[in-house]
Amino acid sequence: MTLRISLRDGEKLIVNGAVLRAIGRTDLCVENSVSLLRGREVMSPDDAVTPARRLYYACMIAYIDPHGATAHHDEIVRYLHDLLGALEAPEAKAACASFARKVATGDFYRALADCRALIDYEAAAIGRTAPQVAQAAA
Structure with missing residues (x-):
């Protein structure tokens, strides 16, 4: 099951403990099982x-x-x-x-x-x- 995530410029996302930050508006497709939290959930x-x-x-x-x-x-x-x-x-x-x-x-x-x-x-x-x-x- 694919999960599509849209991030605003500067928005953070935690994926399996790694902190990622969007540079510019970013769309991601997650195609496997991961633990993730958007910045507002952290x-x-x-x-x-x-x-x-x-x-x-x-x-x-x-x-x-x-x-x-x-x-x-x-x-x-x-x-x-x-x-x-x-x-x-x-x-x-x-x-x-x-x-x-x-x-x-x-x-x-x-x-x-x-x-x-x-x-x-x-x-x-x-x-x-x-x-x-x-x-x-x-």
């Missing part, structure tokens, strides 16, 4: 500052390093455990369960999609609690 270690973001980063590293994925498994499990302890909403816990199933089968790319939903949920929850914390401090 998170830097400095951005992994919340439980959901740390989980995303650990899963992303496991995905782009398929030979070392098992080495990252304990970290993923630890971050997932931390996140589950902080969540209350049933839909967020369901996203965690879906994430765990995908990680267990080695489907890290699809697990990242669940993690992006968890990052959105976490941001919304922090937004809801920030006014309460400010009111309590006043």
